[in-house]
Amino acid sequence: MPDCAHCPVRDHSLCAGMKAEDLVHVSERTDQLEAPAGQVLYFEGDAARFFFTIRRGVVRLVRSFPDGRRSVVGFLHAGDFFGGGFRRDVYDATVEAITPLEYCRIGITDLNELTEEFPELNRQLASMAADRLHAADDHIVLLSRKTAIEKVAAFLLASAEWTGKSSDFALPMARSDIADYLGLTIETVSRTMTRLIDHDIIELPTPQRVMIVDWPALKSLACPEAS
Amino acid sequence: MPDCAHCPVRDHSLCAGMKAEDLVHVSERTDQLEAPAGQVLYFEGDAARFFFTIRRGVVRLVRSFPDGRRSVVGFLHAGDFFGGGFRRDVYDATVEAITPLEYCRIGITDLNELTEEFPELNRQLASMAADRLHAADDHIVLLSRKTAIEKVAAFLLASAEWTGKSSDFALPMARSDIADYLGLTIETVSRTMTRLIDHDIIELPTPQRVMIVDWPALKSLACPEAS
DNA sequence: CGACAGATTGAGTAGGGTCAAAGAATGTGG
DNA sequence: CCACATTCTTTGACCCTACTCAATCTGTCG
Numbered sequence: 079m080p081d082c083a084h085c086p087v088r089d090h091s092l093c094a095g096m097k098a099e100d101l102v103h104v105s106e107r108t109d110q111l112e113a114p115a116g117q118v119l120y121f122e123g124d125a126a127r128f129f130f131t132i133r134r135g136v137v138r139l140v141r142s143f144p145d146g147r148r149s150v151v152g153f154l155h156a157g158d159f160f161g162g163g164f165r166r167d168v169y170d171a172t173v174e175a176i177t178p179l180e181y182c183r184i185g186i187t188d189l190n191e192l193t194e195e196f197p198e199l200n201r202q203l204a205s206m207a208a209d210r211l212h213a214a215d216d217h218i219v220l221l222s223r224k225t226a227i228e229k230v231a232a233f234l235l236a237s238a239e240w241t242g243k244s245s246d247f248a249l250p251m252a253r254s255d256i257a258d259y260l261g262l263t264i265e266t267v268s269r270t271m272t273r274l275i276d277h278d279i280i281e282l283p284t285p286q287r288v289m290i291v292d293w294p295a296l297k298s299l300a301c302p303e304a305s
Numbered sequence: 306m307p308d309c310a311h312c313p314v315r316d317h318s319l320c321a322g323m324k325a326e327d328l329v330h331v332s333e334r335t336d337q338l339e340a341p342a343g344q345v346l347y348f349e350g351d352a353a354r355f356f357f358t359i360r361r362g363v364v365r366l367v368r369s370f371p372d373g374r375r376s377v378v379g380f381l382h383a384g385d386f387f388g389g390g391f392r393r394d395v396y397d398a399t400v401e402a403i404t405p406l407e408y409c410r411i412g413i414t415d416l417n418e419l420t421e422e423f424p425e426l427n428r429q430l431a432s433m434a435a436d437r438l439h440a441a442d443d444h445i446v447l448l449s450r451k452t453a454i455e456k457v458a459a460f461l462l463a464s465a466e467w468t469g470k471s472s473d474f475a476l477p478m479a480r481s482d483i484a485d486y487l488g489l490t491i492e493t494v495s496r497t498m499t500r501l502i503d504h505d506i507i508e509l510p511t512p513q514r515v516m517i518v519d520w521p522a523l524k525s526l527a528c529p530e531a532s
Numbered sequence: 533c534g535a536c537a538g539a540t541t542g543a544g545t546a547g548g549g550t551c552a553a554a555g556a557a558t559g560t561g562g
Numbered sequence: 563c564c565a566c567a568t569t570c571t572t573t574g575a576c577c578c579t580a581c582t583c584a585a586t587c588t589g590t591c592g
Contacts, residue, residue, distance in 0.1 A: 211438055221448040253572095265571095269573080286557095492541085492582085493579090498540090
């Protein structure tokens, strides 16, 4: 049985508001699992039977067209909670591990029973839904009204925040994931990164590692002020 | 005091799951209001104190940049529920009436008290959040991976569904709203409509009224198949 | 009827896409 | 441990879609 009391994301996920002594009720219904990079947790359209919490690693949420076009609707990190399909009974998007993953899984019916016993879970669920909705709106603004360089700058800043605002961090996802997230092609993502390097705003020690050299410049690109 | 039992959106909104005899508890905490077209219900960033339900009319949710760029993150119709800002205490977006509006308003603290008394409201809230999230993901896919004609076709189809899949319906919003929703300019929206007319797929008796002539063609444009 | 906002049309341009090739990085088997 | 294969990334040349700027048209309302 998982030891939720010592979970690394104890205070940043679903059970953040729960009393320590109640946690055991969550633990006994939760499976602790691992997955290698690349593994699919579930497919868009599958019958939705589980909720998931990431303890370590990164996943991508993907929507695909019949003709092969792909859109990454989001990246999720340690502490993030996803799955379900609340009213609808199918998953909204395909979820794939980008890095090796440690995660927890709980059945939808189990979670529903838990919310009856511990109504504070509802508050947590609602606030996570609100966060996701806010993130989705940010994404919509980014996609509809930002240029390539603004998109990439905003993405790099967000990535830095996921890793604790460090100036030197990993980009675990491939360029194709970034492109499908930003609504660009991989070529444009690559060219734009190069432009940022040429302007001495970032450095790329390896393709999967970023150093932010000029924070103010990156920020003003990501959130353009009135000219 | 509002008469929730005979509300036109009684079965399509927040209180859809409630028993008739409990509705009075909602009624006595709800204000029934009206607003003319163009009125702002609240601004992005305002302290969030209310939730809203539309009984009649259409609103737009707007996010703005400091430099004037604008993004319409969604349109909401009769039965839709919005406002709040669950965990955050400010509204996520500005909400403006597009048509004359009839709506209901309930205080956040009142709603919180109601959910304690009537936990089934939580289920309704969660499912509405899930619907909004699904819609946001659809919007993300549309913005990131669709061409202008696909975007406009998808928008017209969605508009037709809001009005009961009629072939002849009103477009209450201006071209600038459509443009800011689809991530295009008004000129491109206009040109694309003209293209659809030239191909005998739609007609525009007036700029604010659409007739769909060729449903299959419109559908195949909106959801492109594998070639 | 005239004025104004909103919508359409036109001409020219540029940002990002497409197609193609070369260059790293990682992994595999000998 | 190295050679090779594979995949991912970067760079280059060219093109097209959608944007910009500008004029005209249409519908609405005083």
